[in-house]
Amino acid sequence: MHPMINIAVRAARSAAGVLLRYFDRVDTLNITSKGLNDFVSEVDRAAEQAIIQVLRKAYPDHAILAEESGTHPGNDYQWIIDPLDGTTNYLHGSPHFSVSIALKHRGVLEHGVIYDPLREEMFTATRGSGALLNDRRLRVTQRKDLNGALLGTGFPFRDLRHMDAYLGMFKELSRNTAGIRRPGSAALDFAYVAAGRLDGFWELGLAEWDFAAGELLVREAGGTVTDINGGDRHTESGNIIAGGLKVHAAMLQAIRPHLNEKIRF
DSSP: OOHHHHHHHHHHHHHHHHHHHHGGGGGGSOEEEEETTEEEEHHHHHHHHHHHHHHHHHOTTOEEEETTTEEEOOSSEEEEEEEEETHHHHHTTOSOOEEEEEEEETTEEEEEEEEETTTTEEEEEETTTEEEETTEEOOOOOOOSSTTOEEEEEOOTTOGGGHHHHHHHHHHHHHHSSEEEOOSOHHHHHHHHHHTSOSEEEESSOOHHHHHHHHHHHHHTTOEEEETTSSSOHHHHOOEEEEOHHHHHHHHHHHGGGOOHHHHO
């Protein structure tokens, strides 16, 4: 395993220790709102600091983009951190959340880690070297179309202006698949696509820390990730589709009638 992945794994485990320490007493946490349906607690911040401490010790000159503390300047390497993906689940005691850490070098994703501390599942990927769940190599499913496919999604809870268009997509995809799941952690949704537990995934309005590690996992597992128009602007827009090649293409075709300019870009 690449040395930088080892450091990211160590950082993810450090954050997970913080999350697990408080999981059975979330009612004691101080919780504030960052925006509509978007919450942060002292645990999010403590877990983020645990990650940054490990990364800074190993790579003091690297830049960081973190969900809670923002941008930390540095060199051509940038760590992208979501210390608790699935905060709402966590704060309700729902056992589905994760830690997500990715590393870019000059804008190119090089490494990614997503850790589910309750299931002790560590998803890792390195550009050109494949994706793993613990020690098992991952591959996306080879499904040829949407018939029988199981998809993941997330409602556009931060920007309700897109809800009608999104529900049109949801309805269209529901007609042609075996089902749609909305577990509440986008990072794990991407990891599950990479692991073949989901055939595809789409969501509107994600932030880069929500999907950076997951994007690399899907690509290294043989899948594809684009914006919702089939292009490469998902990092800017946060409107994203991931899946095996044929399922991804079928999803794009199914949702195309429900797109508008605001959603595309």
